[in-house]
Amino acid sequence: MRETLNYLDTQLFLWLNGQHAPWLDGPMVFATERNSWFPFYAVLIGWLAVRYRKQAFGMILALVAAVAISDQTASALLKPLTHRLRPCHEPALQQLIHPVLECGGLYGFASSHAANTFALATGVWLLVGRQYPAVKWLYLWAFWVSYSRLYVGAHYPLDLLAGAGIGTLAAAGCVALYRRWQMRNLIV
Template identity: 55%
Template sequence: MLNELDTELFLALNGAHASWLDQAMFWISDRNFWFPFYALILLFLIWRYRIKAVGIIFTCVLAILVGDQITSSILKPWAARPRPCHEPSIEKMVHVVWECGGMYGFASSHAANTFGFVTVLVLLIGKEYPWLKWLYVWAALVSYSRIYVGAHYPGDVLVGGTVGILGAVLVSFLYRKLPLNYQI
């Protein structure tokens, strides 16, 4: 029942594509496209926090690693759920914007990584910079792009985002538990 609902929702969202939006969604979905964005955040953290930025950056990287490994190394092989573009029963209905990707898609690493990254920033410095919560819109856009390009079901994205957030909460909690003289 859940699988059928996820498939129907995927087909509705993926089917509501527009040719003029394909290129934008291709770039939004491409990890390499966001490197300048990450560099700006990195420079901001270094400018604002100097040596303390190392701890924040390390926590962001650790959250991304945790989310990525849980989704890619544990959930995808365990669930073995084909990506929509590899699912024989619907593959002809899937609008694929670029290559399909690996065989399995549950859960989305893109969603885990982006939501994990944003959550660390919000948890560690969000009180000082409340505008950081708006980065969740960016994470949601990247996650939606994965449905648009035909790589993930909505459930893959939802679980991936949840894994990313939970991983970020865990590593941020551990970072905050370090004695202050070890919090770089």
């Protein structure tokens, strides 16, 4: 079963990675670079601070906790535990993939980029999605960043799916804790 799943994941990766286009290389490199998104994070924090004033600190803390938990689960727990090579480090695939950047770390399961972006998108959605339905578009951003990791040859599709699941669960848990803390402080 595991071999079949790995084979299917590899074949899907090769097909998706093979759909590259030279004009997409730039946008995908931009999406995959962590520093590209610092202005976005600053605007998001500023918006939350202005819009939610007193509540903003707790909301931002919940988002930071969700991203930290998802990042550490993917990077510090799963990657060393599973030892699944990134596609760009897999000798049998190196001649078959479209590398855009240097490969990076040795192991890829699960994707920290997917975990972190889906944690942020889910956290913001759960916190303010009812008031601001447009924040659902953060999922498109999370998908773009995640897909960029496959595009540059750093992750298999299941790495991204696992990362997205980790991020979603981390955000749901952190927002639930924040809501519980918020209700406790309103009652007291």
